[in-house]
Amino acid sequence: MTHNNLKDELLAAMKEAHTRFSGSEGGKNADYIPFLANVPSDLFGIAACLPDGDVLAVGDTDYRFGIESVSKVPTAILAMEQYSAGEVLDRIGADATGLPFNSIMAILLENDHPSTPLVNAGAISACSMIKPTGDADGKWKAIVGFIEGLCGSGVEVIDELYKSESETNFNNKSIAWLLKNYGRIYDDPDMSLDIYTRQCSIGITAKQLAVMAGTIAFGGSNPITCKHVFKPHLTPHIVSLMATVGFYENTGDWLFTTGLPAKSGVGGGIMGVIPGVVGIAAFAPPLDKAGNSVKAQNALKYITGKLGLNIFAPAGARQPVKAAKV
Numbered sequence: 318m319t320h321n322n323l324k325d326e327l328l329a330a331m332k333e334a335h336t337r338f339s340g341s342e343g344g345k346n347a348d349y350i351p352f353l354a355n356v357p358s359d360l361f362g363i364a365a366c367l368p369d370g371d372v373l374a375v376g377d378t379d380y381r382f383g384i385e386s387v388s389k390v391p392t393a394i395l396a397m398e399q400y401s402a403g404e405v406l407d408r409i410g411a412d413a414t415g416l417p418f419n420s421i422m423a424i425l426l427e428n429d430h431p432s433t434p435l436v437n438a439g440a441i442s443a444c445s446m447i448k449p450t451g452d453a454d455g456k457w458k459a460i461v462g463f464i465e466g467l468c469g470s471g472v473e474v475i476d477e478l479y480k481s482e483s484e485t486n487f488n489n490k491s492i493a494w495l496l497k498n499y500g501r502i503y504d505d506p507d508m509s510l511d512i513y514t515r516q517c518s519i520g521i522t523a524k525q526l527a528v529m530a531g532t533i534a535f536g537g538s539n540p541i542t543c544k545h546v547f548k549p550h551l552t553p554h555i556v557s558l559m560a561t562v563g564f565y566e567n568t569g570d571w572l573f574t575t576g577l578p579a580k581s582g583v584g585g586g587i588m589g590v591i592p593g594v595v596g597i598a599a600f601a602p603p604l605d606k607a608g609n610s611v612k613a614q615n616a617l618k619y620i621t622g623k624l625g626l627n628i629f630a631p632a633g634a635r636q637p638v639k640a641a642k643v
């Protein structure tokens with residue numbers, strides 16, 4: 318598929334997906350974080366970023382929603398950038414837990430590993446690794462600066478969301494201290510958890526997520542700013558983590574059906590990466606039981622199915638796949 322074909326076909330499929338799913342019911346806003354329960358449920362946006370920096374957008378792609386678990390992706394990359402992929406593998410791991418994102422049981426079962434930086438335990442552990450250790454402000458600046466480099470634009474914490482999440486994150490507090498018990502947190506547990514909570518409370522738009530996905534897809538080089546944000550060899554590592562655990566306990570079903578490595582967040586965002594081809598994102602607040610946006614999943618399934626964008630398809634044979642019917 319040539320670039321122009323891809324662009325036209327992608328935009329057409331995005332528009333179709335938006336029309337097809339915008340009126341659909343199903344799912345419910347996350348409510349264990351009170352702020353998220355009040356985000357308008359009918360918001361729905363789809364955006365994609367191509368190698369030349371073109372950003373395609375349909376629907377509510379400028380609305381700032383809580384990035385939530387999608388933030389685990391940039392922090393995992395930053396940890397690999399600051400240390401190395403091998404050190405993140407040693408200190409955190411890369412195994413899917415097969416359990417919910419905030420599982421305490423997963424930590425007990427794998428007591429020598431938080432298991433992957435893309436579930437809560439591993440993400441809190443990754444925040445604890447970020448340099449400069451022992452310096453909350455310095456760590457925060459490093460994380461925000463990195464996210465902005467990936468998006469090519471500024472981001473800010475949604476204060477109300479941060480407050481709401483900080484007042485209710487009892488489960489995550491237990492995770493942080495359990496990690497301490499197993500020697501798997503590398504800075505102060507309360508401070509590491511606070512950094513994690515703050516990064517989850519960052520407001521992001523679907524367009525920004527698409528550019529972040531594009532920067533990952535194109536080897537750490539931001540297609541808009543043309544800046545090198547991270548080392549190219551980290552793309553396969555982060556994409557493999559997204560593929561193996563991006564949808565928590567539903568990841569296998571998702572990957573089997575779509576072949577799209579992606580990461581979801583309980584704010585309703587999903588960010589997908591087809592290395593070398595496209596970064597794509599969708600946002601709609603109502604979630605399924607595992608915490609993944611229903612409409613965003615349907616939209617991404619439809620678009621990638623229609624274009625045959627499946628990382629497991631033989632190169633050059635990207636044909637629309639029947640398994641992608643929604």
Ligand code: GLU
Nearest residue numbers: 385386418517582583584
């Ligand atoms: N901040 C949320 C939590 O820790 C993120 C969960 C998610 O998006 O999966 O519970």
